[in-house]
Amino acid sequence: MSQRLKDTFARGKAEGRALFIGYVTGGYPEAADCVPILLALEAGGTDVIEMGVPFTDPLADGATVQHANHIAIEHGVTLADCLGFVREARARGLKAPVALMGYHNPILAYGEERLARDARAAGVDGFIVVDLPPDEGATFLAALRANDLSLVPLIAPTTTDERIPLLAAAADAFIYCVSVTGTTGGAHVDVDTLPAFLNRIRAKSDLPLGVGFGINTRADVEAVGKLADAVIIGSAIIRAIDAADPQDRARGVREFVEDVTGH
Numbered sequence: 001m002s003q004r005l006k007d008t009f010a011r012g013k014a015e016g017r018a019l020f021i022g023y024v025t026g027g028y029p030e031a032a033d034c035v036p037i038l039l040a041l042e043a044g045g046t047d048v049i050e051m052g053v054p055f056t057d058p059l060a061d062g063a064t065v066q067h068a069n070h071i072a073i074e075h076g077v078t079l080a081d082c083l084g085f086v087r088e089a090r091a092r093g094l095k096a097p098v099a100l101m102g103y104h105n106p107i108l109a110y111g112e113e114r115l116a117r118d119a120r121a122a123g124v125d126g127f128i129v130v131d132l133p134p135d136e137g138a139t140f141l142a143a144l145r146a147n148d149l150s151l152v153p154l155i156a157p158t159t160t161d162e163r164i165p166l167l168a169a170a171a172d173a174f175i176y177c178v179s180v181t182g183t184t185g186g187a188h189v190d191v192d193t194l195p196a197f198l199n200r201i202r203a204k205s206d207l208p209l210g211v212g213f214g215i216n217t218r219a220d221v222e223a224v225g226k227l228a229d230a231v232i233i234g235s236a237i238i239r240a241i242d243a244a245d246p247q248d249r250a251r252g253v254r255e256f257v258e259d260v261t262g263h
């Protein structure tokens with residue numbers, strides 16, 4: 001398990017608040033923007049950073065994040081580059097845990113055991129692999145655990161009660177709860193149905209629950225934060241990057257996070 005993730009969630013619990021998890025696509029919109037944006041996320045109040053590894057077919061992502069993926073790929077950003085972004089951000093003082101989010105093909109191409117070793121050395125804390133069910137990912141899970149890294153499984157509203165324990169067993173830091181069916185940046189989170197969904201998971205696991213998909217505003221963060229252990233925003237951060245002047249992208253991210261977190 002990532003000690004940074006464990007300590008961060010423990011701190012949030014001790015402070016009686018939900019953590020804020022912010023997503024950005026590695027190398028978007030330019031590779032040179034990435035490290036300043038990571039640092040800006042933390043400065044604005046982000047507790048855990050989720051960095052997307054650019055992939056050609058990001059099926060779980062909506063139009064906003066898909067576009068960011070395609071631009072980053074056009075600029076040649078790779079999984080190795082994403083490790084480099086984290087390494088440089090750590091050297092520049094980044095303290096927040098970082099989880100790399102992505103798909104299994106780049107991981108296989110890199111090599112699962114090699115990636116786990118290199119990720120730990122770079123300062124990565126865990127992985128969210130959208131298309132790798134834990135029951136098919138035993139070798140990668142073993143490599144992560146051998147390097148004190150966390151795998152964060154996703155549980156959706158369509159996940160059956162019988163399957164939840166299997167997914168939860170792969171986790172050791174937190175579980176990513178997909179609040180709506182569909183892709184990121186799509187339907188708006190429904191806080192009326194969310195308690196029943198989270199209660200289904202809590203009946204099978206006592207791990208912290210982070211909720212993502214369909215969360216865009218401070219009101220969303222406050223509402224979901226009353227129900228979950230962490231609140232995750234992705235597409236809205238990408239839109240904040242797009243809305244900023246090129247020379248002010250990091251500041252635009254920091255100001256957006258400050259606004260939604262009340263930091």
